[in-house]
Amino acid sequence: xxxxxxxxxxxxENISCVFTEPDRKSKNIVIMAHGFRSSSIGSSRxxxxxxxxxxxxxISSLRFDQPGSGNSSGDFYDxxxxxxxxxxxxxxxxxxxxxxxxxLMGESMGAxxxxxxxxxxxxxxxxxxxxxxxxxxxxxRHEINGKYMEEGGQRVNKNYWVEASSHNFMxxxxxxxxxxxxxxxxxxxxxxASSRKKVxxxxxxxxxxxxxxxxxxxxxxxxxxxxxxxDNTADFFVNAxxxxxx
Numbered sequence: 001x002x003x004x005x006x007x008x009x010x011x012x013e014n015i016s017c018v019f020t021e022p023d024r025k026s027k028n029i030v031i032m033a034h035g036f037r038s039s040s041i042g043s044s045r046x047x048x049x050x051x052x053x054x055x056x057x058x059i060s061s062l063r064f065d066q067p068g069s070g071n072s073s074g075d076f077y078d079x080x081x082x083x084x085x086x087x088x089x090x091x092x093x094x095x096x097x098x099x100x101x102x103x104l105m106g107e108s109m110g111a112x113x114x115x116x117x118x119x120x121x122x123x124x125x126x127x128x129x130x131x132x133x134x135x136x137x138x139x140x141r142h143e144i145n146g147k148y149m150e151e152g153g154q155r156v157n158k159n160y161w162v163e164a165s166s167h168n169f170m171x172x173x174x175x176x177x178x179x180x181x182x183x184x185x186x187x188x189x190x191x192x193a194s195s196r197k198k199v200x201x202x203x204x205x206x207x208x209x210x211x212x213x214x215x216x217x218x219x220x221x222x223x224x225x226x227x228x229x230x231d232n233t234a235d236f237f238v239n240a241x242x243x244x245x246x
Contacts, residue, residue, distance in 0.1 A: 001055040008064075010090050011083070016040065016071035020051040021060040028128075028241040029100045030054055031091050032063040033084070035108030035134075035219070037154055039070030042107060043219040046133075046226060050105075053234045059241060060100075062091060066110075077148065079156050081163040084113040089120050096126050101241050103129040105233065108190075108219065109164065111135035116167040118176050129179035129240025131233050134188060134218055137169040139195045173202050179240040180208040183229050185216035209236065 004019045018040055032047050034040055040063040041048050051061040066084050068074035088104070095102050104127055106114035111132040118124040144158040180203050184196050200210050211232055213225045221229065 001052060008091075010067075010087055013067040014073040015067065015087060016065040018051070018063050019060065020055050020063075022055045022058050024058065026058050026060045027100050028058070028103075028237075029060040029062060029095055030103045030105055030131075030237050030241075031088065031095065032061060033088050033104070033106035033110030033114050034063070034066065034069070035106070035110045036156075037069075037076075037152055038107070038110070040065045041070075044221070044226060046107070046230060050230050050233060053230060054237060057234060057238050059237055062095070064091065077155050077157055079160050081109070081113065081160050081167075084109070085117050085119075085167075088113055088117040089123060092117065092123050092127070093120075096122070101128050103127060103131075103237050103240055105131035105133070105237075106135070107133040109136055112138060112164060112169055115169055115172045115176075118172045119167070124176055127176070127178060129181070129237060130176060131181040131183075131236055133183045133229065133233075134185060134191065135169075135182065135199060136164075136191050137173075137195050137199050138165045138167070139170070139192075139198060170198065170202055173199065177205065178207070179236070180205065181211070181233060181236040182208070183211045183213065183233070185213045185218055185221065187215060188218045190218045 002021050006017050007014045008017050034042055047063050054061050065072040068076040068079045104114045112135055148155045148157050182203055216225050
């Protein structure tokens with residue numbers, strides 16, 4: 001396995017990236033999108049673990065920090081959900097152009113941005129599978145008093161949430177007819193049970209799989225449940241990238 005750390009300039013920002021590939025180079029790749037207030041390592045380092053497991057199975061991966069997050073340039077306060085989508089779309093089109101078989105995965109708001117990136121028809125038609133960890137469909141109304149939201153010592157302009165709510169997550173989810181994996185914690189404290197149910201119902205297709213992690217919350221999962229999520233996600237991508245034909 002090899003890991004390459006580099007920066008990629010997208011628009012005006014330098015995006016911090018990690019490309020992981022197996023010893024034998026692969027044209028199968030999973031592009032990973034982290035969640036709100038997270039980074040390319042993922043919550044509890046899940047993305048690092050997943051990327052290395054994928055490499056063991058012969059699949060490359062790209063994980064990156066959104067503008068203003070992790071080691072990328074920019075201020076977190078100025079984070080734009082629309083820019084999150086554009087960053088995902090930029091990397092996806094780059095690797096499609098390089099003749100890679102591309103699959104996508106995201107966690108929380110990263111999963112939301114992954115689905116909304118499918119508004120681009122070229123991307124929607126060329127993705128071999130999508131894994132969504134605790135996707136937020138933005139159905140529930142998000143109230144922010146004032147100009148910003150503050151959480152965990154970080155502030156973000158409320159426009160981030162306005163932009164997120166302006167996209168039609170459910171429509172974009174239904175528009176994709178490829179392989180899907182959706183994972184939720186049974187006791188997710190950030191996404192209502194009714195919203196989760198609507199996503200699960202909308203995603204029901206012959207090649208879709210839903211996993212509910214019993215007793216778990218939004219992201220701080222127990223080790224056995226985290227291992228279950230990572231193992232199932234890795235197996236999902238092996239099947240999606242090696243068996244599916246567009």
